[in-house]
Amino acid sequence: MRIIYAFLVVLACGLASSEMTEEEFYEKVFEEVDPDFILDNERILNDVLEIAEDMTQEDMEFYTRVFEEVDPDFILDNERILTSYLKCFYSEIECNAHAEVVKKSIPNVLATVCGRCSDKQKGIFKYSLNKFIPAHPKDWERILSIYDPTGEAWPKVKEFIES
Numbered sequence: 001m002r003i004i005y006a007f008l009v010v011l012a013c014g015l016a017s018s019e020m021t022e023e024e025f026y027e028k029v030f031e032e033v034d035p036d037f038i039l040d041n042e043r044i045l046n047d048v049l050e051i052a053e054d055m056t057q058e059d060m061e062f063y064t065r066v067f068e069e070v071d072p073d074f075i076l077d078n079e080r081i082l083t084s085y086l087k088c089f090y091s092e093i094e095c096n097a098h099a100e101v102v103k104k105s106i107p108n109v110l111a112t113v114c115g116r117c118s119d120k121q122k123g124i125f126k127y128s129l130n131k132f133i134p135a136h137p138k139d140w141e142r143i144l145s146i147y148d149p150t151g152e153a154w155p156k157v158k159e160f161i162e163s
Helices: 001-011 023-033 035-040 042-053 057-064 072-076 079-089 097-111 117-133 137-147 153-160
Strands: none
Touching: 023 057, 023 097, 072 117, 079 097, 079 137, 097 137, 117 137
């Protein structure tokens, strides 16, 4: 039900059509949704946050497919979008739906070195970190200070991304 509601919110914003496939829907949303538009529109922001808060395990599994369908370069190569994600991860701003799923996944992904990830997700994880860390070392240190404060996960993650 929440997925349908999210779709209706996006339809109301004029970003999708009812004829779209699920893949087209996500492609359109992640390419064209301006996080600031959602953050600046209280009604839409409240709807999105309510959806994120009420996600069931089934919804979470559904959204994990997003990790395989979103082009990491789209986020990593766009400073405005990347900054929005980082501020979400630092809990400085409210997160968009995709960033919220990523944020909630970070502790487990680091602790298990993407142990629950599919092979495709592991490849995306490795690629993303190998691109992000050299370009944004201070941001990576900050992420680790929040999500791996004891420093236990980082050596294993580093070994994985260097393999």
